Amino acid sequence: MKKIALYPGTFDPITNGHFDIIQRALGLFDGLIIAVADSQSKKPMFTLSERMSMIENTVVDLKNVTVVSYNNLTVDLAKEHNSGVLIRGLRAVSDFEYELQLGYLNHSLDETIETVYLMPTLENAFISSSIVRNLLSFNGKTEHLLPKQVQAMIGNQK
Numbered sequence: 001m002k003k004i005a006l007y008p009g010t011f012d013p014i015t016n017g018h019f020d021i022i023q024r025a026l027g028l029f030d031g032l033i034i035a036v037a038d039s040q041s042k043k044p045m046f047t048l049s050e051r052m053s054m055i056e057n058t059v060v061d062l063k064n065v066t067v068v069s070y071n072n073l074t075v076d077l078a079k080e081h082n083s084g085v086l087i088r089g090l091r092a093v094s095d096f097e098y099e100l101q102l103g104y105l106n107h108s109l110d111e112t113i114e115t116v117y118l119m120p121t122l123e124n125a126f127i128s129s130s131i132v133r134n135l136l137s138f139n140g141k142t143e144h145l146l147p148k149q150v151q152a153m154i155g156n157q158k
Contacts, residue, residue, distance in 0.1 A: 002030035005116065007087040008074045010037050010129065012044040013154065014055050017127040019147050020120035021089040022059065028116070031064040033081050038071040045133045050153075057149040075110040086115045091125050 005025050011018060011034075025032050036052050044051070048069055059065045070077045078086060086106060088099050103115035119125070127145050135142050136154065143151050 003085065004031040004033060004081065004083045005029040005085040005087050006033045006035055006074070006078045006081060006083040008035040008037060008070075008077070010039045010042055010044060011051050011055055012039070012042070012046055012129045013051060013132060013146065013150055014058055015124075015127045015129055015132055015145055015150075016147060017089065017091065017120045017124040018129075019058060020124045021087065021118050022062070022065070024118045024120075025087045025116075026062065026064065029085065031066070032087070033083060034059065034065065034067045035074070035077055036067065036069045038069060045136070054150045054153055057153065058147040060149075073109065075106050075113050078113060079110065084112050084114060086113060088115055088117050090117045090119050091128065 005028070007022065007025060009018070022032060022034065034055055036048065036055060038048050046054070052067055052069055055067050059067065074086065078084065088103065090096060090099055099117060106113050106115060120127070132142055132145050135145070142154070146154070
């Protein structure tokens with residue numbers, strides 16, 4: 001039986017750090033579902049449709065990757081897609097406490113769910129979507145932080 005992992009997030013926008021985690025997860029699992037949260041409560045900069053399109057364009061050459069959107073509990077989505085593994089990225093110690101709590105919460109909701117924490121390479125460890133959004137709001141340079149497909153899409157919107 002194939003092991004399929006679910007990588008949930010807002011991806012507002014997807015960054016090189018996210019893409020790094022995607023590639024690492026594909027090295028460990030037979031398939032990966034990238035689950036894009038609607039997250040209207042976070043007031044994303046990009047619409048759900050735009051975020052999905054950015055991800056689809058970024059992973060177009062990768063095999064065994066599916067992109068879905070969701071607006072329900074992550075554990076329920078995992079169950080819908082027969083995935084017992086959640087992928088979460090850890091950049092720094094500051095991420096660890098939040099991610100640990102989230103992992104425990106998800107496990108308390110469904111004991112069959114395991115969370116695998118992956119770290120990006122050192123060159124991508126400082127990148128976050130919030131840093132990118134901040135730079136974008138000031139027309140700052142983001143080419144080194146975003147996949148080229150995403151940069152092209154955002155560049156066309158400016």
